[in-house]
Amino acid sequence: MEISRYVAFSSDPAGGNPAGVVLDATGVDEKTMQAAAAEIGYSESAFVVPSGDGALDVRYFSPLAEVPFCGHATIATAVAHAERHGVGRLLLRTQAGPVTVTTDRAADGTLVATLVSVAPHTAPLAQVDLAELLAILGWSAADLDPALPPRVAFAGARHPVIAAASRERLADLDYDMASLAALMAREDWTTVDLVWRESPTVFHARNPFPPGGVVEDPATGAAAAAFGGYLRELELVATPGTLTIHQGVDMGRPSTLTVTVPAEPGTGIGVTGTAVRI
Numbered sequence: 001m002e003i004s005r006y007v008a009f010s011s012d013p014a015g016g017n018p019a020g021v022v023l024d025a026t027g028v029d030e031k032t033m034q035a036a037a038a039e040i041g042y043s044e045s046a047f048v049v050p051s052g053d054g055a056l057d058v059r060y061f062s063p064l065a066e067v068p069f070c071g072h073a074t075i076a077t078a079v080a081h082a083e084r085h086g087v088g089r090l091l092l093r094t095q096a097g098p099v100t101v102t103t104d105r106a107a108d109g110t111l112v113a114t115l116v117s118v119a120p121h122t123a124p125l126a127q128v129d130l131a132e133l134l135a136i137l138g139w140s141a142a143d144l145d146p147a148l149p150p151r152v153a154f155a156g157a158r159h160p161v162i163a164a165a166s167r168e169r170l171a172d173l174d175y176d177m178a179s180l181a182a183l184m185a186r187e188d189w190t191t192v193d194l195v196w197r198e199s200p201t202v203f204h205a206r207n208p209f210p211p212g213g214v215v216e217d218p219a220t221g222a223a224a225a226a227f228g229g230y231l232r233e234l235e236l237v238a239t240p241g242t243l244t245i246h247q248g249v250d251m252g253r254p255s256t257l258t259v260t261v262p263a264e265p266g267t268g269i270g271v272t273g274t275a276v277r278i
Helices: 030-040 071-085 127-137 167-171 177-187 221-233
Strands: 004-008 017-022 044-050 056-061 089-094 097-105 111-116 121-124 151-154 158-163 193-199 202-209 214-217 241-247 255-261 270-277
Touching: 004 071, 017 030, 017 071, 030 044, 030 056, 044 071, 056 071, 071 089, 071 097, 071 111, 071 221, 071 270, 121 221, 127 158, 127 177, 151 221, 158 221, 167 193, 167 202, 193 221, 202 221, 221 241, 221 255, 221 270
Parallel strands: 017 044, 056 089, 158 193, 202 241
Antiparallel strands: 004 017, 004 270, 044 056, 089 097, 097 111, 111 270, 121 151, 151 158, 193 202, 202 214, 241 255, 255 270
């Protein structure tokens, strides 16, 4: 396999979220993909199999397990494909469902990609699960923002959304990986989406990711899409609207995710970002 390495959601290789990209994994079995992802060591790597109809079949692997959908690896894959084949629109067939992604060049020549997620939805977060999650994080109910209630949000993968009442609370992240990994495995959560609202359209996020074998993900496109769906479904943002999510700042890998929320219920959420080769 030819493996490329990119950072997504940053134009600086020292920022963003690194992803491995294999643009042609034809004939590669699941065991080999998993082993390659572990060797690459990034939170996720994407393995693409081009199909005869022009669509791309894509599978995503963390160092420890396969995940149904990964936003930052999708952005990286689209930019890698555009570098080789030119900009345009792609249809990706993921285990979560079909995802479209469009690439274009910004005025400064930077390649920019926009994915549109599968239909998002939210579900209640059981009080017993919320209590266990807060205990593992070392948070209390008083640390939460009552304007952004806890929910489990989905736009290709499941993420509990937990909103901090202050930026200081979000900045202080310290938890037991084994305990959180066990809870997330039981509940089928991919990352935990910890957020703080700076303004009506600007948010800061941190995403613990023990199922992937990493303490924290520096930019999580799947969680950003799920969060956009959460905000629309709970009528917590004006639609149509565009949001900015800052992530990775506290771990020294600043990332910027732009989220587009259409007004129509049930429609996919757009997530836009740059990607550059490492």
